Amino acid sequence: MNLHYLIVYLVETLLRFIPIPCKTGLIKIGNPDSNSPVILTCNYHLTVEKVRRALDGMDVNLLVANSRGINVWCSAAGGLFTNHDVVSVLKTSGIEEIVDHRNVILPQLAATSIEGNIIQKKTGWKVTWGPVYADDLPHFIKNNFKKTVEMRKVKFSLVQRVEMAVAWAFPITVIMIPIMSIFWSSAVFSLTLLIWFLSFSIFVSFPLYADYLSSEDKRIGIAFFDFSRSGFHLILWGIVVLCLVIYSVLIGDFSWRFIFSWGFISLIVVLILSLDLMGSTPVYKSSLTEDRFLKVALDKNKCNGCGFCEQVCPRNCFEVDRNRHIAAMPEAVRCVQCGACIVQCPFNALYFRSPEGEIILPQTIRKFKLNLMGKRLVKVKEN
Amino acid sequence: MKILESSPGRYDMGIRILTLGRLDGVYDRLTAYIIKGQKVLDIGCGSGALTLRAAQKNAKVKGIDINPLMLEIAQNRANEAGLTQNIELCEMGVAELGSEESESYDVVMSGLCFSELSEDELGFTLKEAKRILKIGGFLLIADEVRPKNIFKRIVNWLIKIPLVIITYLIAQTTTNSVRNLPERVEEAGLQIESVRFNKMGNFIELVARRPEETTK
Numbered sequence: 066m067n068l069h070y071l072i073v074y075l076v077e078t079l080l081r082f083i084p085i086p087c088k089t090g091l092i093k094i095g096n097p098d099s100n101s102p103v104i105l106t107c108n109y110h111l112t113v114e115k116v117r118r119a120l121d122g123m124d125v126n127l128l129v130a131n132s133r134g135i136n137v138w139c140s141a142a143g144g145l146f147t148n149h150d151v152v153s154v155l156k157t158s159g160i161e162e163i164v165d166h167r168n169v170i171l172p173q174l175a176a177t178s179i180e181g182n183i184i185q186k187k188t189g190w191k192v193t194w195g196p197v198y199a200d201d202l203p204h205f206i207k208n209n210f211k212k213t214v215e216m217r218k219v220k221f222s223l224v225q226r227v228e229m230a231v232a233w234a235f236p237i238t239v240i241m242i243p244i245m246s247i248f249w250s251s252a253v254f255s256l257t258l259l260i261w262f263l264s265f266s267i268f269v270s271f272p273l274y275a276d277y278l279s280s281e282d283k284r285i286g287i288a289f290f291d292f293s294r295s296g297f298h299l300i301l302w303g304i305v306v307l308c309l310v311i312y313s314v315l316i317g318d319f320s321w322r323f324i325f326s327w328g329f330i331s332l333i334v335v336l337i338l339s340l341d342l343m344g345s346t347p348v349y350k351s352s353l354t355e356d357r358f359l360k361v362a363l364d365k366n367k368c369n370g371c372g373f374c375e376q377v378c379p380r381n382c383f384e385v386d387r388n389r390h391i392a393a394m395p396e397a398v399r400c401v402q403c404g405a406c407i408v409q410c411p412f413n414a415l416y417f418r419s420p421e422g423e424i425i426l427p428q429t430i431r432k433f434k435l436n437l438m439g440k441r442l443v444k445v446k447e448n
Numbered sequence: 449m450k451i452l453e454s455s456p457g458r459y460d461m462g463i464r465i466l467t468l469g470r471l472d473g474v475y476d477r478l479t480a481y482i483i484k485g486q487k488v489l490d491i492g493c494g495s496g497a498l499t500l501r502a503a504q505k506n507a508k509v510k511g512i513d514i515n516p517l518m519l520e521i522a523q524n525r526a527n528e529a530g531l532t533q534n535i536e537l538c539e540m541g542v543a544e545l546g547s548e549e550s551e552s553y554d555v556v557m558s559g560l561c562f563s564e565l566s567e568d569e570l571g572f573t574l575k576e577a578k579r580i581l582k583i584g585g586f587l588l589i590a591d592e593v594r595p596k597n598i599f600k601r602i603v604n605w606l607i608k609i610p611l612v613i614i615t616y617l618i619a620q621t622t623t624n625s626v627r628n629l630p631e632r633v634e635e636a637g638l639q640i641e642s643v644r645f646n647k648m649g650n651f652i653e654l655v656a657r658r659p660e661e662t663t664k
Contacts, residue, residue, distance in 0.1 A: 088566075088567075089566045089568065090566065090567070090568045131566060147514070149514040149541040149543070152541060152543045152544060153541050153542070153543040153566075153569055154543075154568075155543070156543035156544070156546065156572065157542075157543050157566070157568040157569045157571070157572035158568050159568070187544060432516060
């Protein structure tokens with residue numbers, strides 16, 4: 066691992082929630098010739114570094130499109146990474162003078178926003194949906210641009226969970242330390258330890274309680290927080306308080322004041338960490354948005370079984386019956402409402418339905434993306 | 449001006465406050481070059497400030513922008529002003545200018561759009577602007593630029609910091625002022641007619657022409 070990448074990786078993981086843009090345009094990796102593959106990604110700096118690292122040793126043209134310094138999935142779903150940005154980098158980066166073919170590989174997670182048929186109509190470039198993770202790119206290229214089922218799935222691996230723990234712990238530390246140094250300066254070090262310990266326990270232990278989380282739960286208690294059915298964080302908080310009691314008994318200096326003040330501080334830290342716990346994972350929809358109640362519905366009369374939905378679904382919800390030419394959603398419960406299947410369906414056979422029975426049509430999602438200015442939840446009548 | 453663009457409804461008022469009302473004067477001066485019946489292209493028309501001015505002069509204006517919400521506002525304003533017959537609005541980025549015919553426009557104009565383009569896009573846009581302009585046609589630009597004078601650059605930077613921070617917090621992005629715009633316009637083969645900076649040196653009004661010697 067080279068030092069430059071290590072530093073970039075560490076710093077940008079600490080600052081994970083801040084967009085860090087880098088220059089858009091063409092980056093040549095290795096010695097690409099006129100037949101080398103063209104791969105496109107967003108202009109979040111860490112993503113570009115990761116893609117470059119993954120492609121090290123290959124001869125590839127990498128195009129960096131403007132996603133406002135935000136990662137692929139977030140920018141695409143939020144309407145900040147659009148067809149225009151892809152068209153722009155294809156036409157203005159000079160790539161058309163460099164390669165003879167017109168095939169571009171896009172990250173699969175951009176499928177919530179980018180429409181392959183529009184890109185092709187406007188530029189003549191044919192879009193292929195690549196793997197979710199950059200690390201799979203070399204295998205994907207060697208495999209003749211075919212994806213395995215595993216390459217289509219988002220995962221919340223231990224590494225990602227540690228990254229998320231760091232991404233939450235660092236800004237909370239930065240915000241809470243000045244506040245604590247005013248009110249209780251001697252406790253700053255203990256507080257820092259507490260924040261990092263709680264953040265790591267919550268995210269690293271995620272698989273233990275993941276099954277109890279549900280996107281469909283209404284929030285209980287305070288409006289903001291993801292307690293969900295299990296009340297996991299309150300359990301964790303209870304453990305912390307218990308540890309405090311045991312600790313103070315063991316050192317033989319039990320005081321209610323000690324238990325009360327640290328119990329209160331740890332509750333605040335747990336609450337902040339739970340602000341958007343599900344939204345911090347790629348396997349659940351954020352509980353801060355009403356979108357999580359939407360269900361993907363399939364119009365069987367329109368479905369042609371072409372399988373675009375299966376190719377772009379990051380949760381493998383779909384199964385296509387190639388004989389009967391029809392798609393089904395046996396694993397609909399895994400859906401994270403990213404909308405990729407709806408945007409990509411060439412027959413407009415998929416749409417969102419809200420619990421109240423409102424229909425959100427594909428053209429509305431294509432236009433306003435996921436939550437762009439809240440416009441998508443404007444009521445739309447079915448034609 | 450990304451912060452305002454993410455809420456197009458407030459764009460016009462916000463821009464007016466930020467530019468202390470000077471933008472109207474700038475746009476009036478630039479559109480003075482437009483005469484009745486001319487064919488005009490507005491690149492990044494947004495809510496239609498330049499487009500409507502040109503349409504009022506009875507020019508045929510095509511306004512392009514990549515933000516469909518801004519175009520909706522522009523369309524509403526065109527309807528209100530009764531200028532729809534002079535205005536055509538298109539959701540289209542600069543990268544698609546290739547679909548416009550060569551030497552088909554009398555005027556190509558752009559207000560507060562070039563500062564949002566990448567280096568590659570700016571070069572491409574200027575090249576295309578030259579191609580689609582008729583011989584002697586005008587390129588009119590009003591935009592934020594990076595001051596040349598180092599002292600002004602520092603003062604400008606200090607003034608901009610609070611704005612940049614607020615913009616960044618809300619819209620998670622910043623504007624990037626264009627560097628060396630007059631030089632880049634010349635590089636693209638256009639002839640500069642007049643350049644006017646504001647006192648801070650951070651805002652440019654530029655008028656250029658497609659010169660005669662560069663016929664096909």
